[in-house]
Amino acid sequence: MMYMFALSHQLLLINMSLFSSLGAFELGFIYSLVALGVFISFRILRFPDLTVDGTFASGGATAALVISLGGDPFLATALAMLVCAFAGMITGWLNVKLGIMDLLASILMMTALYSINLRIMNGPNIPLITNDTVFSILQPAFMEDYVWRPVLLLLVVLIAKLVLDRYFATQSGLAMRSTGSNLRMARAQGISTDRMVMVGMAISNALVGLGGALFAQSQGGSDISMGIGTIVIGLAAVIVGQSIIPARRFVYLTLAVIIGAVLYRFFIALALNVDFIGLKAQDLNLVTALLVTFALVLPKFNKMRKAKKG
Amino acid sequence: MLKAENLRITFNPGTPIETRALQGMSLTIQEGQFVTVIGSNGAGKSTFLNAIAGEIMVDAGRILLNEIDVTRIPGWQRASNVARVFQDPMAGTCEDLTIEENLSLAYNRGYSRGLSQAIKPFMKDLFRERLAILGLGLENRLTDRIGLLSGGQRQAVSLLMAALQPSKVLLLDEHTAALDPRTAHFVLELTQKLVAEQKLTTMMVTHSMKQALEIGERTVMLHQGQVVLDVSGEKRKGMSVSDLLQMFEKVRGEQVSDDALLLG
Amino acid sequence: MLAKKIKLGLGSALLAAIVASNMAYAQEKFVAITAIVEHPALDSVRDGVIEALEKNGYVKGKNLALQYQSAQGNTGTAAQIARQFIGDKPDAIVAIATPSAQSVVAATKQIPVVYSAVTDPVAAQLVSTVEAAGGNVTGVSDVLELEKQVDLIKRAVPNAKKVGMVYNPGEANSAVVVKRLQELLPNEGMELIEASAPRSVDVGSAARSLIGKVDVIYTNTDNNVVSAYEALVKVGNEADIPLIASDTDSVKRGAIAALGINYKDLGLQTGEIVVRILNGEDPGTIPSQTSSKLELYVNPAAAKSQGVELSEELLKSAAVIVE
Numbered sequence: 001m002m003y004m005f006a007l008s009h010q011l012l013l014i015n016m017s018l019f020s021s022l023g024a025f026e027l028g029f030i031y032s033l034v035a036l037g038v039f040i041s042f043r044i045l046r047f048p049d050l051t052v053d054g055t056f057a058s059g060g061a062t063a064a065l066v067i068s069l070g071g072d073p074f075l076a077t078a079l080a081m082l083v084c085a086f087a088g089m090i091t092g093w094l095n096v097k098l099g100i101m102d103l104l105a106s107i108l109m110m111t112a113l114y115s116i117n118l119r120i121m122n123g124p125n126i127p128l129i130t131n132d133t134v135f136s137i138l139q140p141a142f143m144e145d146y147v148w149r150p151v152l153l154l155l156v157v158l159i160a161k162l163v164l165d166r167y168f169a170t171q172s173g174l175a176m177r178s179t180g181s182n183l184r185m186a187r188a189q190g191i192s193t194d195r196m197v198m199v200g201m202a203i204s205n206a207l208v209g210l211g212g213a214l215f216a217q218s219q220g221g222s223d224i225s226m227g228i229g230t231i232v233i234g235l236a237a238v239i240v241g242q243s244i245i246p247a248r249r250f251v252y253l254t255l256a257v258i259i260g261a262v263l264y265r266f267f268i269a270l271a272l273n274v275d276f277i278g279l280k281a282q283d284l285n286l287v288t289a290l291l292v293t294f295a296l297v298l299p300k301f302n303k304m305r306k307a308k309k310g
Numbered sequence: 311m312l313k314a315e316n317l318r319i320t321f322n323p324g325t326p327i328e329t330r331a332l333q334g335m336s337l338t339i340q341e342g343q344f345v346t347v348i349g350s351n352g353a354g355k356s357t358f359l360n361a362i363a364g365e366i367m368v369d370a371g372r373i374l375l376n377e378i379d380v381t382r383i384p385g386w387q388r389a390s391n392v393a394r395v396f397q398d399p400m401a402g403t404c405e406d407l408t409i410e411e412n413l414s415l416a417y418n419r420g421y422s423r424g425l426s427q428a429i430k431p432f433m434k435d436l437f438r439e440r441l442a443i444l445g446l447g448l449e450n451r452l453t454d455r456i457g458l459l460s461g462g463q464r465q466a467v468s469l470l471m472a473a474l475q476p477s478k479v480l481l482l483d484e485h486t487a488a489l490d491p492r493t494a495h496f497v498l499e500l501t502q503k504l505v506a507e508q509k510l511t512t513m514m515v516t517h518s519m520k521q522a523l524e525i526g527e528r529t530v531m532l533h534q535g536q537v538v539l540d541v542s543g544e545k546r547k548g549m550s551v552s553d554l555l556q557m558f559e560k561v562r563g564e565q566v567s568d569d570a571l572l573l574g
Numbered sequence: 575m576l577a578k579k580i581k582l583g584l585g586s587a588l589l590a591a592i593v594a595s596n597m598a599y600a601q602e603k604f605v606a607i608t609a610i611v612e613h614p615a616l617d618s619v620r621d622g623v624i625e626a627l628e629k630n631g632y633v634k635g636k637n638l639a640l641q642y643q644s645a646q647g648n649t650g651t652a653a654q655i656a657r658q659f660i661g662d663k664p665d666a667i668v669a670i671a672t673p674s675a676q677s678v679v680a681a682t683k684q685i686p687v688v689y690s691a692v693t694d695p696v697a698a699q700l701v702s703t704v705e706a707a708g709g710n711v712t713g714v715s716d717v718l719e720l721e722k723q724v725d726l727i728k729r730a731v732p733n734a735k736k737v738g739m740v741y742n743p744g745e746a747n748s749a750v751v752v753k754r755l756q757e758l759l760p761n762e763g764m765e766l767i768e769a770s771a772p773r774s775v776d777v778g779s780a781a782r783s784l785i786g787k788v789d790v791i792y793t794n795t796d797n798n799v800v801s802a803y804e805a806l807v808k809v810g811n812e813a814d815i816p817l818i819a820s821d822t823d824s825v826k827r828g829a830i831a832a833l834g835i836n837y838k839d840l841g842l843q844t845g846e847i848v849v850r851i852l853n854g855e856d857p858g859t860i861p862s863q864t865s866s867k868l869e870l871y872v873n874p875a876a877a878k879s880q881g882v883e884l885s886e887e888l889l890k891s892a893a894v895i896v897e
Contacts, residue, residue: 167425169427170423170428171414171418171423171428172424174415174423174428175415177404178407178415181407182403182405184396185402185403187365188386188389188402189389189415189418190390190418190419190421191386191389192387248455
């Protein structure tokens with residue numbers, strides 16, 4: 001079964017151009033950052049966080065604003081992360097200090113960010129087509145831009161993964177993991193769980209904001225609607241990733257969500273390609289959903305088959 | 311040393327389901343003393359433990375640990391002084407984390423946690439040493455998820471975790487109640503061993519009167535949020551379970567007839 | 575055994591389909607069209623483009639390969655569509671609406687791009703100037719000369735002083751119009767009062783917030799407003815506030831008048847540019863165009879329900895009087 005899947009996948013890839021594949025990697029790596037952020041809030045802290053629908057756009061808006069005003073793109077990206085970290089911290093604060101239910105707190109923040117983002121951009125959209133970006137500044141002469149972008153993004157994702165893997169092996173990181181795993185026990189061990197939640201939400205949204213800032217710089221600008229559906233993509237990436245790589249060790253967990261994000265964007269790219277079977281543009285979402293379901297069910301199917309054989 | 315002065319806690323005050331859990335609970339435990347606590351359901355045993363640990367804030371009264379007033383200090387800040395083992399084996403450990411990760415969390419109980427490595431090599435050696443005492447082979451399974459262990463094994467590890475760092479008081483909340491008799495016995499023996507070795511000030515809540523009398527040096531009985539009986543030393547040595555039962559019913563009986571008098 | 579046979583069969587069918595589709599692409603010219611979302615106006619543009627191509631001899635299936643993708647309202651998807659198109663190396667890409675156009679232009683500097691239904695291509699950084707920009711991008715903007723729109727307001731509701739506008743603050747085109755109106759109206763002794771509708775379900779309540787504060791409600795081709803125009807009509811009829819729209823379809827739905835672009839014609843105009851490019855012209859030499867055709871539609875019955883009467887002069891100059 002795996003052989004047939006791999007074979008048909010291979011054949012379809014031949015039909016998918018290099019450009020399209022690189023595009024899928026490009027977006028896959030951007031959303032890997034989102035997936036890492038969602039992994040921290042949803043899996044580690046057990047905090048369903050819809051703030052990301054707002055912070056992805058905030059990251060893009062802040063970076064676009066600073067760059068369009070002539071600022072340094074690296075500074076712009078760093079500021080974007082800071083703004084989003086702050087937003088995430090507020091969501092956490094609403095939950096631990098004001099006692100507002102986690103999901104609701106994140107919805108409140110996401111709603112507020114819509115207006116804040118419009119304010120930041122002073123309108124719904126800031127284009128970045130002619131400005132310098134972190135991509136254009138670092139671009140080596142011998143590489144095409146559409147190759148360089150996924151390469152730089154891969155580097156960013158790897159650095160982010162490394163930093164996270166390191167952090168969660170520290171005392172503070174372990175404390176954060178226990179906060180999400182068993183709140184009562186964490187407190188009994190002397191951990192300030194309130195602080196852990198706020199810090200965790202800040203880190204999570206900072207990652208999402210980084211993704212948004214890089215998205216705006218690679219896709220031609222920031223738009224008020226760019227954040228819509230971010231939580232769905234993030235969750236899909238986390239779940240697909242973990243179903244394909246069922247790991248326990250932390251280092252593999254972070255790898256799994258990165259792969260999940262890239263795979264998800266590849267599914268979308270594939271879905272864009274299947275118009276020859278009579279499917280139309282409107283069916284894109286349906287086809288993507290089918291492919292994701294397939295990815296989720298396949299490992300279980302394989303397990304059942306192995307159990308039957310043995 | 312633990313000193314509880316006149317603690318009062320009322321749940322849902324002013325409503326039809328108002329519960330006066332602690333009604334002037336006072337108790338002093340000397341350093342190194344092992345006290346067992348017993349009482350009927352609703353006597354306030356768990357509430358008392360939670361109050362000392364700081365999970366619940368008292369409405370009135372004072373709690374002092376080694377002369378320091380901790381009454382208003384939140385629970386997580388008291389953790390450096392208070393070690394706990396919960397009744398539910400699942401509640402005391404983090405299921406998704408490994409054995410060594412759980413032990414590391416307990417090892418740093420009460421310390422500020424920075425960016426240094428959570429599990430250093432010397433800690434692994436220490437953990438293996440301690441786990442070996444259990445005789446369950448867990449010292450070879452440091453990187454296994456603790457969720458793979460049985461309830462009894464997890465409870466034994468919880469006990470080890472509680473004793474990893476010194477504490478001013480060790481609170482045991484019916485920690486063998488959820489275990490089968492053989493495992494319960496094992497954990498109880500372990501408890502006594504650890505407490506004796508490290509001379510821990512200990513308060514153990516139990517439902518079993520036999521246990522209450524056989525273990526530790528002092529037995530305290532709670533009823534309706536107060537201490538009604540406090541036996542130690544020679545008097546306690548000679549007591550049997552039926553003696554305790556008689557005393558138990560005497561207290562309860564007395565109360566009941568009091569109410570009857572008031573109503574009649 | 576059967577399971578294996580089925581899998582083999584599926585695999586070969588897949589293979590055959592792929593081969594067949596590849597063969598379909600070995601045609602003369604290839605045009606790829608994308609829009610940010612499916613929507614009557616944007617769909618009309620697409621249809622217009624296809625019709626213009628046909629009129630000039632480029633027929634799908636005969637000597638033209640055509641592909642259409644909608645980004646379903648998602649900018650991330652728009653980006654992937656842009657990359658997909660570019661990888662397939664079309665002779666021209668038609669990008670309908672600002673977000674899709676931005677995605678495509680950001681992704682290629684070689685392939686000719688023709689934008690359509692973009693209100694301000696310079697502000698969107700699609701082109702550096704509306705003259706021949708020298709790059710790979712040209713197109714047709716649906717910008718309405720707002721002076722003419724204000725003129726229409728004055729002709730339809732002569733004593734209007736306060737003009738209300740319902741719009742989606744998240745739509746680029748609308749933000750542009752609002753800004754320009756804020757500059758223009760004071761010169762005519764009028765004032766703009768805004769009401770924001772971030773989602774189409776908010777249009778009704780936004781309109782209601784203007785009751786008693788405005789003499790007329792003007793709206794542009796805002797996606798939210800156009801899709802929920804009936805909600806606006808309800809308020810206009812109940813509170814006697816005349817509605818003036820920017821697209822002719824809305825007059826049929828209850829606006830008293832509109833001086834608007836026919837989006838099918840916009841598509842045809844766009845298609846003509848694509849044809850020029852397919853025939854060999856360099857897009858950098860083609861200046862950006864604005865819509866050349868404006869039509870005045872009026873609806874006297876709607877005017878009556880909303881408490882005004884349209885002047886003879888207006889009725890006479892109308893292209894279409896809606897019954």
